[in-house]
Amino acid sequence: MYSQRLENLPPYLFARIDAMKARKRKEGVDIIDLGVGDPDLPTPAHIVEAIVRAVKEPKNHHYPAYEGMAAYRKAVAEWYGKRFSVSLDADREVLALMGSKDGIAHIPEAFVNPGDYVLVPDPGYPVYKTSTLFAEGKTHLMPLTAENNFLPVLDDIPRDVLKKAKLFFFNYPNNPTAAIAPKAFFEEVVDFARDNDLVVVHDNAYSEITFDGYKAPSFLEIDGAKEVGVEMHSLSKTYNMTGWRIGMAVGNPEILAGLGRVKSNVDSGVFDAVQEAGVAALTGSQQCVADACAVYQERRDVLVKGLNDLGFDVRAPKATFYVWMPVEDCMKTAAQFLNEAGIVVTPGVGFGESGDGYVRFAITRSVERIEEALERIRRIAP
Structure with missing residues (x-):
């Protein structure tokens, strides 16, 4: 039915993540979504x-x-x-x-x-x-x-x-x-x-x-x-x-x-x-951009410190609202975070073969939700 071109097209990563989130929400799980990079801050x-x-x-x-x-x-x-x-x-x-x-x-x-x-x-x-x-x-x-x-x-x-x-x-x-x-x-x-x-x-x-x-x-x-x-x-x-x-x-x-x-x-x-x-x-005034960066920087600092305190090896990025964390098995880690802690992170392999061994966090949720995510990770960490 479909063209060969479409058949060759891999499933879009974030559409797959959306489907996984929807499934867990149907199960009544309180999802903390640190996956897709969609700002939670309002348009100025x-x-x-x-x-x-x-x-x-x-x-x-x-x-x-x-x-x-x-x-x-x-x-x-x-x-x-x-x-x-x-x-x-x-x-x-x-x-x-x-x-x-x-x-x-x-x-x-x-x-x-x-x-x-x-x-x-x-x-x-x-x-x-x-x-x-x-x-x-x-x-x-x-x-x-x-x-x-x-x-x-x-x-x-x-x-x-x-x-x-x-x-x-x-x-x-x-x-x-x-x-x-x-x-x-x-x-x-x-x-x-x-x-x-x-x-x-x-x-x-x-x-x-x-x-x-x-x-x-x-x-x-x-x-x-x-x-x-x-x-x-x-x-x-x-x-x-x-x-x-x-x-x-x-x-x-x-x-x-x-x-x-x-x-x-x-x-x-x-x-x-x-x-x-x-x-x-x-x-117009670019103060709104500076204000948003201040919010993201606070979130970055909380997440990076929290992950490092839990034994992960994470560097604080100078830009973007992402944190790129090395792990042994990105698919296993992403699945564990979702299934055992209700946390969505993006497996690095979804961005290409060289992304294997990493997961990506998006700091597009409040400090309170990030702290809750860290506490959930602490509870499931070996």
Whole structure:
């Protein structure tokens, strides 16, 4: 009945986790969900007020522009200028997205022919691989290991793969490992892309969720980055807008034009009222972002200390709202946490083979719930 392409598609990790949670809730279990990275903090009031005003405007009820409202693209360009000192032409170098997943899912269709390789971090956001599959490309997995600070070793990629490679996906601050990358690595990626004629796609959705004074860079800050690639970004994590579905792709205008051609054939753009709310988010006070980071940092500190006190070996991340914990058997640990303690964590192998031996916690629940989770783990710990 289904196409071969769909049959080859693995079950989406978080859909499987949702089904497991639903089953345990039916059994009456009080679930503490530290699995999926969906912020529990509310969207800031000034953004909500902006969409309420915009929804009441009849002009916003028509088809939006495929590339995004001029005001939204201008706000994105100005935000990049203030935040990263990156200069963007709002007309040519900014494209509105329905969240960064939208851009990641569609960009291989613009550049990958059947049999071409796409270089994908492992572990990594599952959509890097599934979008490649839909474009009938092949994924070459780049292992992220603790020994290399969860950065891919570019020299390990075989020459025969590079000859047929078209796209290079990477993501720092990183999901799922919470690792950060130095600018020197970004510079290495630029040179690597030039040498091998690659389109670079940097997924920077977590740049604003940072701790201990760390400020995450943009890939586009690097000289030459705009010549070889684009950056996907999102308002989802920064402003607690995961359900609103709004983001942006920025950078090389030719690459964006290719992505735009795909999108103009498969969707009709982002609802203008949501884009007006995006303008309010990007141009308004950023204190709400700092406040959210303070909340996440407190949760991080409680979770990391608690896990280490229980005998686990956990490092406090500098960015993202994830904690990446080494374990002997990730599937066994995740199942034990769920079945014996009612705690949802994500098995690392769900993000790729190199994620085996880790579980990911999302610090998207209150300190009180995290403390309750730690107490439950203490009770089942050997």
